[in-house]
Amino acid sequence: MTNADSTTSAPVFSVRNLWKVFGPKADRIPGSPEADLSAEELRARTGCTVAVRDVSFDVRKGEVFVVMGLSGSGKSTLVRCLTRLIEPTAGEIAIEGEDVRGMDRAQLRDLRRHRAAMVFQHFGLLPHRTVLDNVAYGLEIQGTGKAERRARAAEMVEKVGLAGLEGRRPGQLSGGQQQRVGLARALAVDPEVLLFDEPFSALDPLIRRDMQEEVIRLHREEGRTMVFITHDLSEALRLGDRIALMRDGRIVQCGSPEEIVGSPADEYVRDFVRDVPREQVLTVRRAMRPAVAGEAQGGPALSPATLVSEAIEAVARSGGPARVVEGGRCLGVVDHQRLLAVVAGIETEKVAA
16 A cells, blocks of 8 residues: 555654653653553552653655554554644654644644644534535635635545535434545645544444545545554554554554564564454465475466465465466465465464565
């Protein structure tokens, strides 16, 4: 999903040693001996609660960066700190190299109105306004002329699949349709980055899946940078180019879906991903072995990005090993034994590409 040059371009958001502490004299906690206390001990000793604890990460241009964790892990506080909807206690935040914590009120307004648009869980629609006027609201705040903002809003309404519903009010829409209005409103201001705070958690499973498909489609068409907050692992794996998994205010692992599922950093992550169908996330790189006795010349050819589930089908149909090929070069082969070992979570030697 990530743009090809995203790993070399400057990050959209760069976060270093970020803290958010709630409570009396909160600014004294980062860097103090108390900072290493458990949440319970810290509250008992200082009256403070640490929501975000010494967090660092970059969001690359054009990627979907997912922050996930259980309730109370700090993920929603973290995304609100990015635009200072919640004021950080300590640390550094930059958007394309510009210091967010050093911004004055005018610069913050510009950041929130033009550069980073938020899509909230509870939609935040104005009940007395039509779909079209709700979508145009951000442009109205920016001072865009009526004709221009309505034309832009109509374009976004069509983009999110709500054409024909422009004149309805939020109370006349389903939950999924209301969330599409919220998404269209965020897109209308043409932000550099979209911030999603658990936007689909209140939706029914089928509608939620439709909205996930919508995000995937929009990202594929526009390549827009997205930061997506969720507590749902399947949603994170489906949407994310990279996932930051949080626990007790810390990021315990950050990596691609394949890295999170295939190489969990600790027992907590391992428990988190235990029930994930590995064959639907891991690729054939984890199952490759060196080709022997002419195997590099025969059998079906697969790309290194092929999922193990697809490779199992290819090997079953051919009755023999399949080649993993990139740029005309055979990197290795996969057979039924290696593929099943990956599904079972049994470590196999990986062939270096």
